[in-house]
Amino acid sequence: MSRIVVIGAHGRTGLLLVEQLVKAGDGVVAVIRNPRHMADLVKRGAETVLLDLEASTGPEFAAQFKGADAIVFAAGSAAGESSAIDSAGVRKTLRAAAKAGVRRYVAISSIGASTGMKLTGDWATDEMKDYYKHKRLAGKAIMASGLDWTLVEPGELTEGKPTGKVTLSVAAIPEKPVSRADVAAVVAAALKSPASIGKALQLTAGKTPIADAFKALGK
Numbered sequence: 495m496s497r498i499v500v501i502g503a504h505g506r507t508g509l510l511l512v513e514q515l516v517k518a519g520d521g522v523v524a525v526i527r528n529p530r531h532m533a534d535l536v537k538r539g540a541e542t543v544l545l546d547l548e549a550s551t552g553p554e555f556a557a558q559f560k561g562a563d564a565i566v567f568a569a570g571s572a573a574g575e576s577s578a579i580d581s582a583g584v585r586k587t588l589r590a591a592a593k594a595g596v597r598r599y600v601a602i603s604s605i606g607a608s609t610g611m612k613l614t615g616d617w618a619t620d621e622m623k624d625y626y627k628h629k630r631l632a633g634k635a636i637m638a639s640g641l642d643w644t645l646v647e648p649g650e651l652t653e654g655k656p657t658g659k660v661t662l663s664v665a666a667i668p669e670k671p672v673s674r675a676d677v678a679a680v681v682a683a684a685l686k687s688p689a690s691i692g693k694a695l696q697l698t699a700g701k702t703p704i705a706d707a708f709k710a711l712g713k
């Protein structure tokens with residue numbers, strides 16, 4: 495059993511990840527900012543910790559990270575919110591992980607953030623450009639952290655059913671949607687995959703069973 499801290503645990507992907515980790519027998523520390531969300535996490539079998547990526551300090555995060563085996567960053571700014579937490583929040587939690595002695599750090603970014611994807615068409619809005627700017631800054635900080643990191647970079651997220659099948663690639667792939675349930679399953683698999691350490695993984699819906707996609711990373 496591992497002790498996993500999930501930041502953004504009440505997000506749509508975060509909740510699915512918490513459910514999957516608890517089901518697999520891991521201990522989950524759910525980091526949330528809204529006390530009204532506590533009951534939903536307790537019901538799913540997680541411990542809860544109230545911390546805000548903007549208002550809480552690095553030492554407050556480090557205190558809660560002590561003794562964890564891994565940190566997952568599944569938080570993200572909502573439409574209309576500042577994208578600053580997407581980079582500043584990651585940097586704060588990277589420093590806190592190092593201070594607490596937690597080496598494993600898995601973060602959800604966005605497709606193409608680490609492969610230099612150009613935003614075109616409907617994606618080339620000012621809001622998306624700002625969001626990608628912060629996801630890229632976060633990615634650079636993660637890669638320079640010296641931690642055992644993995645970046646999961648999914649295409650557009652949907653509420654679709656889990657399929658257990660994806661396209662997972664270190665090289666750039668065409669943008670396609672993927673369900674949050676499959677993203678959560680990929681993050682859970684990354685946590686158990688030493689071969690995913692030090693890699694930024696492009697992720698869309700696809701045809702490869704998740705376990706096989708991770709086996710292929712080790713080759």
Ligand SMILES: NC(=O)c1ccc[n+]([C@@H]2O[C@H](COP(=O)([O-])OP(=O)(O)OC[C@H]3O[C@@H](n4cnc5c(N)ncnc54)[C@H](OP(=O)(O)O)[C@@H]3O)[C@@H](O)[C@H]2O)c1
Binds near residue numbers: 545549571
């Ligand atoms: N939407 C997409 O199509 C898309 C595509 C690719 C990648 N992604 C990335 O995938 C990840 C998961 O996305 P999602 O759509 O499942 O997430 P989501 O439902 O929007 O949830 C995001 C979570 O982050 C939390 N959060 C935001 N600001 C925070 C702060 N200052 N302190 C603490 N927590 C904070 C929110 O807390 P509250 O519940 O309190 O609001 C929420 O629970 C994100 O990193 C996102 O950027 C999204």
